[in-house]
Amino acid sequence: xxxxxxxxxxxxxxxxxxxxxxxxxxxxxxxxxxxxxxxxxxxxxxxxxxxxxxxxxxxxxxxxxxxxxxxxxxxxxxxxxxxxxxxxxxxxxxxxxxxxxxxxxxxxxxxxxxxxxxxxxxxxxxxxxxxxxxxxxxxxxxxxxxxxxxxxxxxxxxxxxxxxxxxxxxxxxxxxxxxxxxxxxxxxxxxxxxxxxxxxxxxxxxxxxxxxxxxxxxxxxxxxxxxxxxxxxxxxxxxxxxxxxxxxxxxxxxxxxxxxxxxxxxxxxxxxxxxxxxxxxxxxxxxxxxxxxxxxxxxxxxxxxxxxxxxxxxxxxxxxxxxxxxxxxxxxxxxxxxxxxxxxxxxxxxxxxxxxxxxxxxxxxxxxxxxxxxxxxxxxxxxxxxxxxxxxxxxxxxxxxxxxxxxxxxxxxxxxxxxxxxxxxxxxxxxxxxxxxxxxxxxxxxxxxxxxxxxxxxxxxxxxxxxxxxxxxxxxxxxxxxx
RNA sequence: CGAGGUGUAGCGCAGUUUGGUAGCGCACAUGGUUUGGGACCAUGGGGCCGGAGGUUCGAAUCCUCUCACCUCGACCA
Numbered sequence: 001x002x003x004x005x006x007x008x009x010x011x012x013x014x015x016x017x018x019x020x021x022x023x024x025x026x027x028x029x030x031x032x033x034x035x036x037x038x039x040x041x042x043x044x045x046x047x048x049x050x051x052x053x054x055x056x057x058x059x060x061x062x063x064x065x066x067x068x069x070x071x072x073x074x075x076x077x078x079x080x081x082x083x084x085x086x087x088x089x090x091x092x093x094x095x096x097x098x099x100x101x102x103x104x105x106x107x108x109x110x111x112x113x114x115x116x117x118x119x120x121x122x123x124x125x126x127x128x129x130x131x132x133x134x135x136x137x138x139x140x141x142x143x144x145x146x147x148x149x150x151x152x153x154x155x156x157x158x159x160x161x162x163x164x165x166x167x168x169x170x171x172x173x174x175x176x177x178x179x180x181x182x183x184x185x186x187x188x189x190x191x192x193x194x195x196x197x198x199x200x201x202x203x204x205x206x207x208x209x210x211x212x213x214x215x216x217x218x219x220x221x222x223x224x225x226x227x228x229x230x231x232x233x234x235x236x237x238x239x240x241x242x243x244x245x246x247x248x249x250x251x252x253x254x255x256x257x258x259x260x261x262x263x264x265x266x267x268x269x270x271x272x273x274x275x276x277x278x279x280x281x282x283x284x285x286x287x288x289x290x291x292x293x294x295x296x297x298x299x300x301x302x303x304x305x306x307x308x309x310x311x312x313x314x315x316x317x318x319x320x321x322x323x324x325x326x327x328x329x330x331x332x333x334x335x336x337x338x339x340x341x342x343x344x345x346x347x348x349x350x351x352x353x354x355x356x357x358x359x360x361x362x363x364x365x366x367x368x369x370x371x372x373x374x375x376x377x378x379x380x381x382x383x384x385x386x387x388x389x390x391x392x393x394x395x396x397x398x399x400x401x402x403x404x405x406x407x408x409x410x411x412x413x414x415x416x417x418x419x420x421x422x423x424x425x426x427x428x429x430x431x432x433x434x435x436x437x438x439x440x441x442x443x444x445x446x447x448x449x450x451x452x453x454x455x456x457x458x459x460x461x462x463x464x465x466x467x468x469x470x471x472x473x474x475x476x477x478x479x480x481x482x483x
Numbered sequence: 484c485g486a487g488g489u490g491u492a493g494c495g496c497a498g499u500u501u502g503g504u505a506g507c508g509c510a511c512a513u514g515g516u517u518u519g520g521g522a523c524c525a526u527g528g529g530g531c532c533g534g535a536g537g538u539u540c541g542a543a544u545c546c547u548c549u550c551a552c553c554u555c556g557a558c559c560a
Contacts, residue, residue, distance in 0.1 A: 039551090039552080091560070092560090094558095094559080095559080095560095147560090149559075150557095150558065150559065151558090151559080157559095204560090207560095208560065209560085210560070211560075216560090230560080233560090298519095299518095300518070300519050301517095301518050301519080302518080303517090303518075304518090332518090332521090332522095333517080333518055333520085333521070333522055334518060334519060334520075334521095335518085335519085335520040335521050335522085336520085336521045336522085337520095337521090338519095338520050338521080339520070339521050340521085342520095351519070353518090353519060354519095355519075356519090363519080
């Protein structure tokens with residue numbers, strides 16, 4: 001009990017040695033993903049997909065609780081539709097994949113593989129919407145999209161990724177804004193409660209906002225290496241698309257009006273975030289709420305009379321409330337299994353051997369701290385429940401502490417650079433709002449504006465002088481290098 | 484797009500300089516002994532040496548061309 005964890009998983013490069021290599025090792029050794037024959041496209045393996053399903057489930061439930069329904073739109077979008085909203089085309093055109101042939105013949109009009117679905121959805125909405133009585137439209141789809149990225153990394157940036165995209169229509173700008181903020185709130189809520197990832201939220205600068213949006217709001221998480229990860233965005237699209245697609249309806253005054261439009265999305269990128277926020281040198285550390293296996297039962301000396309029976313009995317008891325797996329694979333030592341499941345990030349390992357059975361107990365080992373405790377088999381479900389709750393909370397708190405330690409403030413560019421090199425992470429700094437300052441900071445430090453926090457989280461730093469030009473600045477922004 | 488590098492068993496690599504029957508470790512399979520933090524012994528299966536052409540009696544190895552991937556840079560919601 002309380003034995004120190006000195007063994008390191010052999011296959012994984014330590015984080016401190018090479019963070020990108022650590023990440024690559026973790027995702028491949030734990031069988032989350034594999035590389036496909038097509039560059040930039042990844043295969044999500046069962047263990048990785050199971051995590052996605054749990055994330056999906058948590059978000060989908062909240063979407064439905066807030067009145068949204070799911071739907072499905074086609075993968076292919078005619079060129080003429082994609083190009084209807086000018087800013088949008090300009091933003092996405094460079095990374096669109098095109099279908100030019102079908103059935104052995106060249107197509108009259110080429111078809112885009114959707115990089116996002118605003119255009120095709122709006123084209124259909126324009127057919128369906130007639131009256132204010134039908135509003136709001138609250139719809140969402142779970143699908144994959146394709147963006148031809150030059151450099152890719154599994155989960156973080158791939159040419160195809162899985163996501164959900166919500167697309168809503170409203171009568172008033174106020175309602176659209178409310179929806180945009182509500183969805184950002186839900187994104188953050190689940191990210192923090194289920195993924196145990198503390199988020200910084202706010203608005204994107206014009207430079208960073210979605211192509212075709214009035215305003216983009218984002219949640220940003222900080223990774224172990226001090227880089228930020230844009231983890232979910234919610235856009236207030238105003239009437240850009242509804243006008244471009246001529247979505248009109250008869251309003252309460254019996255006049256033709258354009259509705260107000262929002263869209264919002266989270267993707268499999270969240271999985272990359274979980275890995276880089278919670279993982280350690282032994283591999284994955286999964287928050288209990290999204291761990292495909294919450295408790296792995298390892299029989300010790302399983303050939304001995306009664307051990308396997310007991311293991312299965314415990315599994316059956318725990319299986320009523322938790323996701324449990326018994327690793328009864330023959331021919332592998334318990335030590336090997338310990339390491340294996342630790343690497344895969346299972347929150348609790350339950351060891352059961354002849355000694356335990358004799359004493360009516362078992363050993364529970366926590367993945368997050370490595371701590372081992374002995375518990376009675378009599379109230380095992382309660383013990384596991386308590387421990388899972390504690391692990392979930394501990395992971396969030398650890399991540400929050402890490403983010404706070406990696407968050408600094410800067411008065412000027414020199415201090416900004418110094419902070420980023422000595423303690424990479426978020427830099428909070430005043431910004432005058434000028435694009436030129438934003439560009440200069442990016443140029444000199446590699447950091448971009450991750451978000452401009454909302455009023456309640458705004459601060460005035462250094463007498464409100466812009467970190468770049470020194471002129472008066474109204475807003476504090478979070479800066480960071482980002483994935 | 485610029486510079487560099489690598490393609491040999493599922494994975495990681497040696498062999499290429501100096502041409503001569505394709506090797507090692509891990510993984511996998513079978514049998515046995517083991518089992519509380521990566522056990523061990525024995526046996527076994529698995530290869531168009533990225534592709535095409537050339538030189539040669541003979542090519543993983545030398546030459547030419549090609550394809551793919553990786554790293555760094557550039558670019559990028």
